[in-house]
Amino acid sequence: xxxxxxxxxxxxxxxxxxxxxxxxxxxxxxxxxxxxxxxxxxxxxxxxxxxxxxxxxxxxxxxxxxxxxxxxxxxxxxxxxxxxxxxxxxxxxxxxxxxxxxxxxxxxxxxxxxxxxxxxxxxxxxxxxxxxxxxxxxxxxxxxxxxxxxxxxxx
Numbered sequence: 001x002x003x004x005x006x007x008x009x010x011x012x013x014x015x016x017x018x019x020x021x022x023x024x025x026x027x028x029x030x031x032x033x034x035x036x037x038x039x040x041x042x043x044x045x046x047x048x049x050x051x052x053x054x055x056x057x058x059x060x061x062x063x064x065x066x067x068x069x070x071x072x073x074x075x076x077x078x079x080x081x082x083x084x085x086x087x088x089x090x091x092x093x094x095x096x097x098x099x100x101x102x103x104x105x106x107x108x109x110x111x112x113x114x115x116x117x118x119x120x121x122x123x124x125x126x127x128x129x130x131x132x133x134x135x136x137x138x139x140x141x142x143x144x145x146x147x148x149x150x151x152x153x154x155x
Contacts, residue, residue: 002039004035004036004039005039005042005043007035008030008033008035008039008040008042008043009043009046011029011030011033011035012026012029012030012043012044012047012052013047013052015029016047016052016053020053020057020058020061021053021058022053022055022058022082022083022084023044023047023048023053023055023083024082024083025082025083026043026044026047026053027040027044027083030043055083055084055085055088056088056091056092058082058084059079059084059088059089059091059092060092060095062075062078062079062082063075063079063092063093063096066078067096067099068104069104070134070135071101071104071134071135071136071137072093072099072101072135073135073136073137074134074135076089076093077135079092101136101137101140102140102143102144105131105136105140105141105144106144106147106148108130108131108134109127109130109131109141109144109145109148110148112126112127112130112131113127113148113149124145124149127145127148128141128145
């Protein structure tokens with residue numbers, strides 16, 4: 001093993017010491033550090049062989065952490081940006097099963113509504129825009145919209 005290979009492994013392992021990363025993230029960081037493509041490929045193969053890096057595991061952990069904070073669409077988009085293959089993303093969502101986002105939409109909608117002034121005539125539109133911007137489907141937003149406003153108005 002050359003000095004550059006050892007140096008790349010050390011760099012990759014130090015990156016993984018802080019947090020789990022995807023293969024693409026490791027490749028990008030090693031390339032940014034100036035390592036050659038061949039060295040990067042060998043390093044990632046080593047990391048994969050010893051399960052230091054596993055994109056499927058990363059996707060599962062990411063989904064588990066963010067499923068109560070972000071929409072499925074947003075999580076899917078984030079995983080794509082991080083270089084996770086589409087089949088790993090699909091498999092991860094299959095493990096999640098039938099997941100209803102409406103309780104999350106309700107919680108986030110109420111939280112947003114609490115920040116808006118009651119006298120604001122555009123409150124309803126601002127909540128819809130906020131939730132749509134989070135990646136929730138309009139159909140689901142409209143399903144819970146009355147609940148958000150009814151429960152808030154009763155309080």
